[in-house]
Amino acid sequence: MTDQASNYDLHSEDIPSPDDWGRLGGSAGIAQPKLRSAFADTHPLVEMGFFVMVILLAALFWHPVTLSISFVSALGYAIRLKGWAALRFTLAALLPMMLVAVAINVLFTHRGETTLFYLWDDNPFTLESLLAGIAAAEMIGTVLLWFVCYNAIMTSDKFLYLFARLVPALALVISMALRLIPRYRVQITRIAEAQAAIGRGLGTGKVWVRARNGLTILSVAITWALENGVETADSMHARGYGLAGRSSYSIFSLDRRDKLLLAALAYLAAVCSAAIGFGIIGVEFYNTFSINPLSPLTGLVYALFTIAHTLPLLVDGYEALVWRSLRSSI
Numbered sequence: 260m261t262d263q264a265s266n267y268d269l270h271s272e273d274i275p276s277p278d279d280w281g282r283l284g285g286s287a288g289i290a291q292p293k294l295r296s297a298f299a300d301t302h303p304l305v306e307m308g309f310f311v312m313v314i315l316l317a318a319l320f321w322h323p324v325t326l327s328i329s330f331v332s333a334l335g336y337a338i339r340l341k342g343w344a345a346l347r348f349t350l351a352a353l354l355p356m357m358l359v360a361v362a363i364n365v366l367f368t369h370r371g372e373t374t375l376f377y378l379w380d381d382n383p384f385t386l387e388s389l390l391a392g393i394a395a396a397e398m399i400g401t402v403l404l405w406f407v408c409y410n411a412i413m414t415s416d417k418f419l420y421l422f423a424r425l426v427p428a429l430a431l432v433i434s435m436a437l438r439l440i441p442r443y444r445v446q447i448t449r450i451a452e453a454q455a456a457i458g459r460g461l462g463t464g465k466v467w468v469r470a471r472n473g474l475t476i477l478s479v480a481i482t483w484a485l486e487n488g489v490e491t492a493d494s495m496h497a498r499g500y501g502l503a504g505r506s507s508y509s510i511f512s513l514d515r516r517d518k519l520l521l522a523a524l525a526y527l528a529a530v531c532s533a534a535i536g537f538g539i540i541g542v543e544f545y546n547t548f549s550i551n552p553l554s555p556l557t558g559l560v561y562a563l564f565t566i567a568h569t570l571p572l573l574v575d576g577y578e579a580l581v582w583r584s585l586r587s588s589i
Contacts, residue, residue: 296340296412297578298571302517303417305524310409312528313568317401320535321394322542323550325564330397332568333404339572340411353403357396364392370545391544420511435488447480520574527567534560
């Protein structure tokens with residue numbers, strides 16, 4: 260089952276309009292006006308491998324330089340995919356969350372040898388706890404931004420293609436869960452507009468009336484989500500999804516470009532892991548902050564980290580140059 264649109268009942272009004280596909284993440288065969296990335300046209304194995312690599316590196320290795328590289332790369336690619344709305348999301352949602360993470364660490368962790376000043380009850384405010392809190396906050400922001408990019412690139416048909424043969428039931432459940440939130444947002448907007456048309460909108464009446472109207476909208480949306488989940492499961496069961504020996508059509512093929520990208524990902528992931536494992540780049544926050552000094556070797560590692568995290572932007576840039584060259588030769 261590879262076509263996302265076939266998960267809908269053809270006689271249902273739930274079929275998304277072309278404008279909705281941009282909000283739902285789209286499909287490989289559907290126009291996606293908000294998605295202008297050549298990396299999204301690569302093989303799903305390349306895309307999944309990239310996001311697994313960058314998310315694991317950010318979550319497990321709290322190095323100030325590599326986290327900064329990952330954060331800037333994730334923000335740049337999010338802006339590439341979502342426009343400047345990604346920057347507004349960062350300023351409005353991520354930055355307060357990151358500041359809270361820093362505050363929690365410095366208020367409850369007092370380890371470190373460099374005391375800047377004292378808080379209440381003579382609790383020291385240390386430079387080491389501040390730097391560790393900044394690293395933790397940057398990790399949170401980086402991982403969330405990469406998941407924003409993941410949701411824009413990895414559609415449900417790609418996820419099913421990768422995991423349907425291995426764990427068909429789990430792949431279907433995860434795929435439905437990943438697309439539930441964007442579809443739920445679209446549907447709840449439709450329900451709210453329909454309720455407002457009959458005088459039961461969120462801005463009609465007194466406070467208790469608006470609250471009741473909101474609960475009605477939420478109840479209808481939850482009912483729709485449950486019914487749609489049951490209908491999707493029945494539809495997939497009727498198509499023989501998950502049966503042994505069942506053949507399926509796939510629009511994805513591993514071409515030469517995808518093989519080169521997979522090889523590059525494997526090489527970059529191996530180099531980054533080896534650099535961490537052998538201590539070429541390392542950091543200690545407690546009790547004294549220390550970081551490996553900059554050298555030609557560490558500079559090379561940082562450059563490879565940059566290439567690894569900007570791979571989607573490099574692919575987009577290469578495709579843009581090829582397209583410009585073809586246009587200029589006409």
